[in-house]
Amino acid sequence: xxxxxxxxxxxxxxxxxxxxxxxxxxxxxxxxxxxxxxxxxxxxxxxxxxxxxxxxxxxxxxxxxxxxxxxxxxxxxxxxxxxxxxxxxxxxxxxxxxxxxxxxxxxxxxxxxxxx
Amino acid sequence: xxxxxxxxxxxxxxxxxxxxxxxxxxxxxxxxxxxxxxxxxxxxxxxxxxxxxxxxxxxxxxxxxxxxxxxxxxxxxxxxxxxxxxxxxxxxxxxxxxxxxxxxxxxxx
Numbered sequence: 501x502x503x504x505x506x507x508x509x510x511x512x513x514x515x516x517x518x519x520x521x522x523x524x525x526x527x528x529x530x531x532x533x534x535x536x537x538x539x540x541x542x543x544x545x546x547x548x549x550x551x552x553x554x555x556x557x558x559x560x561x562x563x564x565x566x567x568x569x570x571x572x573x574x575x576x577x578x579x580x581x582x583x584x585x586x587x588x589x590x591x592x593x594x595x596x597x598x599x600x601x602x603x604x605x606x607x608x609x610x611x612x613x614x615x616x
Numbered sequence: 617x618x619x620x621x622x623x624x625x626x627x628x629x630x631x632x633x634x635x636x637x638x639x640x641x642x643x644x645x646x647x648x649x650x651x652x653x654x655x656x657x658x659x660x661x662x663x664x665x666x667x668x669x670x671x672x673x674x675x676x677x678x679x680x681x682x683x684x685x686x687x688x689x690x691x692x693x694x695x696x697x698x699x700x701x702x703x704x705x706x707x708x709x710x711x712x713x714x715x716x717x718x719x720x721x722x723x724x725x
Contacts, residue, residue: 540717542717605662
């Protein structure tokens with residue numbers, strides 16, 4: 501059973517703080533994703549990675565960066581948190597074999613970040 | 617640019633009544649479409665994908681390329697169907713999904 505684990509379920513940070521959100525998957529998936537989930541806006545892709553040390557910007561990368569030093573771990577970094585980054589952050593992973601992409605994403609439970 | 621539109625934010629239906637969640641998309645190529653579901657206090661998970669042509673938990677969805685729609689239907693709603701439903705599209709570009717805004721379904725007894 502695929503497991504995607506997000507280390508922090510709830511975080512409260514102050515404006516300007518640096519925030520790390522960690523995500524680990526245990527199924528040797530190539531692709532990993534960070535989405536933010538907001539009511540009325542659905543899920544919006546922040547960044548994704550299709551291999552170690554590879555990253556691609558999604559639809560809303562501003563104010564975020566990512567790190568993928570190991571295949572199983574994908575970190576989202578807020579260099580200087582702002583109140584408009586208060587949101588639910590979802591990590592996901594998927595299998596990809598040179599086009600054999602089933603499109604099934606496996607999601608973590610989410611990290612709810614509040615920036616004061 | 618690809619876009620997924622779910623026009624209903626909230627659908628409230630009675631148990632046993634039919635339910636239809638609308639999803640329209642814009643994409644110039646041949647997309648793959650999915651429905652994801654998030655039950656209360658659970659993680660988001662795949663419900664069904666159009667290429668499988670399967671029925672999951674009584675739900676079906678037909679891809680209509682002419683109308684660029686992928687509506688989700690169930691003939692008899694159950695209370696356990698209460699959840700948030702997201703329509704999603706991928707162009708097979710590294711498997712990243714474009715999600716709609718979501719539809720909250722509430723099934724009342």
